[in-house]
Amino acid sequence: MSEISKFGGLGLTALMSNLGPLSRPYKLNFAVTYWCQSRCLTCNIWQMKPKDELSIDEIAEFARKNNSFKWLELTGGEPFLRQDIVRIAEEFYNNSKGLYMLTLPTNSLCDHDMVERKLRSILDLDRTRVILTVSLDGHKELEDKIRGVKGNYEKAIDMFDRVHRLREEYKNIGAFFGYTISRFNQGELERTVEEVMRQLPYVTPNHFHINMGQISSNYYGNGNVEIRANEADILNDIGALLKMRKQDYSPVGMLESSFLRKLMVYARTGEPPLKSRSLDASLFLDSFGNVYPSIMWDRKVCNIRDIDYDISKVWDSAEVNELRREIKEGREPKHWTACEAYQSIVGNLPSLIY
Numbered sequence: 001m002s003e004i005s006k007f008g009g010l011g012l013t014a015l016m017s018n019l020g021p022l023s024r025p026y027k028l029n030f031a032v033t034y035w036c037q038s039r040c041l042t043c044n045i046w047q048m049k050p051k052d053e054l055s056i057d058e059i060a061e062f063a064r065k066n067n068s069f070k071w072l073e074l075t076g077g078e079p080f081l082r083q084d085i086v087r088i089a090e091e092f093y094n095n096s097k098g099l100y101m102l103t104l105p106t107n108s109l110c111d112h113d114m115v116e117r118k119l120r121s122i123l124d125l126d127r128t129r130v131i132l133t134v135s136l137d138g139h140k141e142l143e144d145k146i147r148g149v150k151g152n153y154e155k156a157i158d159m160f161d162r163v164h165r166l167r168e169e170y171k172n173i174g175a176f177f178g179y180t181i182s183r184f185n186q187g188e189l190e191r192t193v194e195e196v197m198r199q200l201p202y203v204t205p206n207h208f209h210i211n212m213g214q215i216s217s218n219y220y221g222n223g224n225v226e227i228r229a230n231e232a233d234i235l236n237d238i239g240a241l242l243k244m245r246k247q248d249y250s251p252v253g254m255l256e257s258s259f260l261r262k263l264m265v266y267a268r269t270g271e272p273p274l275k276s277r278s279l280d281a282s283l284f285l286d287s288f289g290n291v292y293p294s295i296m297w298d299r300k301v302c303n304i305r306d307i308d309y310d311i312s313k314v315w316d317s318a319e320v321n322e323l324r325r326e327i328k329e330g331r332e333p334k335h336w337t338a339c340e341a342y343q344s345i346v347g348n349l350p351s352l353i354y
């Protein structure tokens with residue numbers, strides 16, 4: 001399938017999601033591993049010693065039996081700690097024929113030659129758009145403290161630069177910095193953006209993707225950590241970035257601006273600005289096979305090992321419909337995260353402009 005048809009397929013699904021619930025999810029948020037070499041103050045994933053994570057054969061079986069995905073997020077932990085990350089991408093590419101976009105984060109702590117080799121192998125598989133989000137939570141003085149790893153700032157800069165240079169050969173790769181605002185870096189976003197732009201002159205504020213530190217027991221395992229930044233600093237940080245950003249009328253640029261404006265609303269009110277599309281447009285699969293509505297709700301739907309790796313066995317069940325009713329009534333924890341918010345915006349297209 002050509003890139004244009006895949007983009008058209010994603011666009012059509014986005015339009016359909018404005019008309020009502022979808023028959024199958026188009027976005028999969030899949031934590032491929034919980035292994036992580038970082039020591040982040042905002043997240044407890046690195047403290048886990050995960051056992052019995054899904055094997056490549058199990059993932060292949062899942063990809064074969066669930067082929068509706070148009071957007072695949074392979075997250076972690078650190079996804080490049082999975083030796084078979086290329087095979088994982090390949091299994092989804094081979095089965096979800098309309099897959100338009102693969103997004104992955106990285107903490108930049110794996111060997112960069114290895115990451116570049118794997119990225120090249122993924123890019124050689126297919127014309128699917130690949131976006132790497134390089135995690136960076138502060139300027140040089142701050143980043144290493146928040147991530148708990150000496151030299152992490154320089155590694156993040158190098159990782160981003162390598163991906164940028166890959167664009168000379170592969171037009172379908174892009175990179176962002178992923179910055180999470182928490183009480184540890186509140187008020188420091190502008191300085192971070194300026195510092196990075198001095199070091200990498202081609203970087204613009206539009207290369208920064210922002211999240212707000214949020215609590216999630218089924219994903220970050222950070223229920224016992226006080227991470228939330230104060231409201232004034234969150235608003236100042238995001239407001240400053242919105243002012244620095246260049247106007248970008250591409251679909252991704254408009255989505256990002258809309259996401260940021262609504263993140264400010266969420267920071268002010270604690271209320272999600274749009275209704276959740278969890279268990280409709282998307283789902284969250286962890287590395288042990290557990291399925292949840294989202295990364296933010298610890299309500300296990302099932303384990304794919306118990307349903308022969310086939311989500312369709314439960315997708316239309318009374319139990320899942322009951323969960324959807326609860327989501328509709330707003331009983332899901334109130335969230336506005338990158339993993340889920342985009343589906344809410346896309347499913348409410350007028351919200352792109354306010």
Ligand code: SF4
Pocket residue numbers: 036037038039040042043044045046076077078107135
């Ligand atoms: S935020 Fe990312 S890099 Fe940091 S501990 Fe959690 S999974 Fe690892």
